[in-house]
Amino acid sequence: MLACVLAAGLLGRFGTPLLRALGGLVLLAAIAAIALRSLRDRRDFRDVRRTIRRVLVPVDRALGERALRAAALAKRAERDPSVGSRELAELHFERQLARASLDAVEQHAARGASFVRAAAALLVLLTALGIGRDPNRVLEGLDVLVARRGVAPVPMAWLDLVRVTVQPPAYLHSSDRAIFPGLGSAEAQGSTIVVHGVPLAEGRRLVLTDGLREVSFVDDGSGGVVARYTLTQTATLRVAARFGKVLIPEPDQVTVESVPDQAPEVELEGAPERVDLRDFDRKELRYEAADDHGLREIDLVLRAG
Secondary structure: OHHHHHHHHHHHOOOOHHHHHHHHHHHHHHHHHHHHHHHHHHHHOOOHHHHHHHHOOOOOHHHHHHHHHHHHHHHHHHHOHHHOOHHHHHHHHHHHHHOOOHHHHHHHHHHHHHHHHHHHHHHHHHHHHHHOOOOHHHHHHHHHHOOEOOEOOOOOOOEEEEEEEEEOOHHHOOOOEEEOOOOOEEEEOOOEEEEEEEEOOOOOEEEEEOOOOEEEOEEOOOOOEEEEEEOOOOEEEEEEEEEOOEEEEOOOOEEEEEEOOOOOEEEEOOOOOOOOOOOOOOOOOOEEEEOOOOOOOOOOOOOOO
């Protein structure tokens, strides 16, 4: 059973529908085999003749067949007294069983057990070679195996020493700042969310996802990985590992609210106003201007004609 579970995990880890289905079939077949074996044992060892076929016939075929005939005779004598004495039939059956050698039965069972142990050891060895130095591969595969709608049900950690920083749009002339996973944050639309960390295991394809878009992590050249996500709308970001068509996300997430840049508000005193240019000499303009991100320059534009 253990070997089948390991094999199912390794197959499911590929994440493709075909191999996930194959891994599921391997797991279901192992469970079904155990259940059928249990039912067969219960059925066989409740019936004397089935027990003889399984235990005695493989050891001593001739004696086993005589014991089966004696058991059948005792059964008929129990139902039909005209067949003969029930006591004599049962005594004959018991004498046939008494001739069986317990040592021979035990030796036969020991040989069968040795074969089963050798086969199990071989399967475990082959599976161990497949896992190698990374036993988490099986846990990942089992998680992928039971995924729904492309997302595995059990979150896993993929990055250590995670840092999340926000780079505001260049026109704001603001410096970068850090935000903390698990806490909400409101940022200007167009900001770049930078996630940096150190992978806990090699060979995984890591992505930063909002559930719709994915940004792949790339090597930062210093032993870590980094992903850059451009904020266009409010998003909940999670680090995840992709296996085929399935994602295994991390338990932590960060929700970033996208704050759009509002248009400046300008109020001109006395507007609208009509001016006759024949007598026009000078006009003083009084105004107020405000913007959600502050103002660095105000231009006066005149149009005529």
